[in-house]
Amino acid sequence: MAKGKKASEPKGRKVTLKMAKAALRLTVDGKRRLDLSNMAIASFPKCILQLGDLEELDLSRNLLRSLPDSIGRLTSLRALDLHSNRLESVPRAVGRLRALVTLDLSNNRLTSDPAALPPETGLLSALRCLNLGLNRLDAAPDFLPALRELRELGLYGNRLTSDPAAQLLRRLPKLQRVNMADNPLPPPSPSPPPSPDPVSELYLARRDDLCHACQRRCQRERQRLESRACGQHTPTHHKRALLFTGLITPNSAAQQEQEGLISTPSSVHPLTPGWDTCL
Structure with missing residues (x-):
């Protein structure tokens, strides 16, 4: 060259x-x-x-x-x-x-x-x-x-x-x-987590089937819910309906309690001896 x-x-x-x-x-x-x-x-x-x-x-x-x-x-x-x-x-x-x-x-x-x-x-x-x-x-x-x-x-x-x-x-x-892959796009803003639905997370279980720690936790949660209901001036005979709305009750007497047909002090007790609620 x-x-x-x-x-x-x-x-x-x-x-x-x-x-x-x-x-x-x-x-x-x-x-x-x-x-x-x-x-x-x-x-x-x-x-x-x-x-x-x-x-x-x-x-x-x-x-x-x-x-x-x-x-x-x-x-x-x-x-x-x-x-x-x-x-x-x-x-x-x-x-x-x-x-x-x-x-x-x-x-x-x-x-x-x-x-x-x-x-x-x-x-x-x-x-x-x-x-x-x-x-x-x-x-x-x-x-x-x-x-x-x-x-x-x-x-x-x-x-x-x-x-x-x-x-x-x-x-x-x-x-x-x-x-649109492989572009310098900003990351999407995270959406807030959905708030839990307390009713959808309510379960009915026998107390004897729960461990001691779970029994204590369920009892504390039960007391918390009852205290909140009392703080809102909710009548005693309506507390049962607030706690167990939507549940299938084990007997007709408990269902009557939910509907307010029977208002006795026992309405704040478990539905059946040996049963409790757990969240």
Whole structure:
């Protein structure tokens, strides 16, 4: 190499029209698909513009840094796969690809700047699946609410500090899935624990089945509940109903006590000898 001459960057593999026609295939549902993935292509092969009836184009895993405006001539495209390239921007002409159903721009170098992701992308009225994961987005693109047919959206692996999913779900009625993984989102605020329901935690047990420590704890809890009921000026014959509301009583006499039909001093005693309550 001559002194002072800089080494030029690799130009990548050149794709000819003959190569493109040889790579053209028909999918099982009869669509014309061109797969030029993983071929070290550094510049968009303009020869494929002569294949104007292409419906699926795969240029993923190449070295593309930009796309020409002429890509807007591929108006029959339904699927465009550009993932794992070096794209820093998308041309405004992409808005002319109105038949697009799937657009994969993941694993590139795109930012939230409108110059990188132009608002014309919102003109893709048939788009159902958009993958913008593994880029450099710090905010969701403004054109997203215009994609009324969108079902799936990938925003994972970016630099988003706020979650737009709730807002997007309201504005995009057909949106079914949003992938927001691996973003520096703030942790969700913890919700307060639900307050315990004393009735739902009330059990009826035989005193003989409880250990000495449990008997003492149940007795203390019983005294606490009775003291609280007395502090609220609750009549004595209603104490039983407060303590055992909703329980199935072991006999009719105890049930009558709960209903206030019998008001005797024994109403504050256990329902049946040998039974006690435990929380």
